[in-house]
Amino acid sequence: LAKTTQPISMDSYEGQEVNITCSHNNIATNDYITWYQQFPSQGPRFIIQGYKTKVTNEVASLFIPADRKSSTLSLPRVSLSDTAVYYCLVGYNNAGNMLTFGGGTRLMVKP
Amino acid sequence: NAGVTQTPKFQVLKTGQSMTLQCAQDMNHNSMYWYRQDPGMGLRLIYYSASEGTTDKGEVPNGYNVSRLNKREFSLRLESAAPSQTSVYFCASSDGGDAGNTIYFGEGSWLTVV
Numbered sequence: 001l002a003k004t005t006q007p008i009s010m011d012s013y014e015g016q017e018v019n020i021t022c023s024h025n026n027i028a029t030n031d032y033i034t035w036y037q038q039f040p041s042q043g044p045r046f047i048i049q050g051y052k053t054k055v056t057n058e059v060a061s062l063f064i065p066a067d068r069k070s071s072t073l074s075l076p077r078v079s080l081s082d083t084a085v086y087y088c089l090v091g092y093n094n095a096g097n098m099l100t101f102g103g104g105t106r107l108m109v110k111p
Numbered sequence: 112n113a114g115v116t117q118t119p120k121f122q123v124l125k126t127g128q129s130m131t132l133q134c135a136q137d138m139n140h141n142s143m144y145w146y147r148q149d150p151g152m153g154l155r156l157i158y159y160s161a162s163e164g165t166t167d168k169g170e171v172p173n174g175y176n177v178s179r180l181n182k183r184e185f186s187l188r189l190e191s192a193a194p195s196q197t198s199v200y201f202c203a204s205s206d207g208g209d210a211g212n213t214i215y216f217g218e219g220s221w222l223t224v225v
Contacts, residue, residue, distance in 0.1 A: 034214075036214075042218065043115075044201075044214075046213050046215070048179065052209060100155075100170060101155075104151040104153050
């Protein structure tokens with residue numbers, strides 16, 4: 001299972017774009033890259049998932065370079081409500097694979 | 112849409128007591144997981160079940176047992192609770208296969224062992 005490395009914490013201000021990078025040097029061919037958001041006292045929730053290149057949804061964008069050894073979650077124009085912990089998860093959930101999380105990035109959005 | 116449901120939400124145990132955390136999902140998912148999260152820390156996998164009838168150890172299985180009762184239900188048992196098991200416990204499920212690794216979490220169970 002690919003080990004992930006993320007910054008422990010980041011600060012930003014309302015209205016700014018935030019980019020959080022995750023390193024996963026030993027990503028396997030079948031592995032997907034998925035990002036989760038966790039608010040205090042809640043379970044993590046899915047934000048976005050990708051395999052290669054760029055993926056965009058109504059919440060975020062995910063950039064994956066050709067070598068797939070890293071990925072960047074981009075949150076456009078953050079608000080105070082985006083203050084949370086963001087986890088990068090790399091793996092493939094077929095039968096028999098366990099999915100483990102790294103330490104996550106604590107994002108603090110300031111007014 | 113209930114998703115993943117955990118019970119109880121809160122529990123206080125005395126050292127040495129036993130208890131079972133219940134989890135059920137209504138999404139017909141094959142895989143289910145139990146994670147623990149200590150204050151200010153990340154998620155650590157305790158046990159997982161890739162499919163009905165199978166269970167496997169995760170990163171921190173010591174002190175816990177699990178049962179995959181059927182496809183819907185996956186319970187976590189503490190046989191003799193210790194203060195070090197004070198944590199928030201999250202149950203989760205995923206459908207596996209070609210769905211990558213999208214995991215759906217329950218709301219958590221807050222356990223305090225005194």
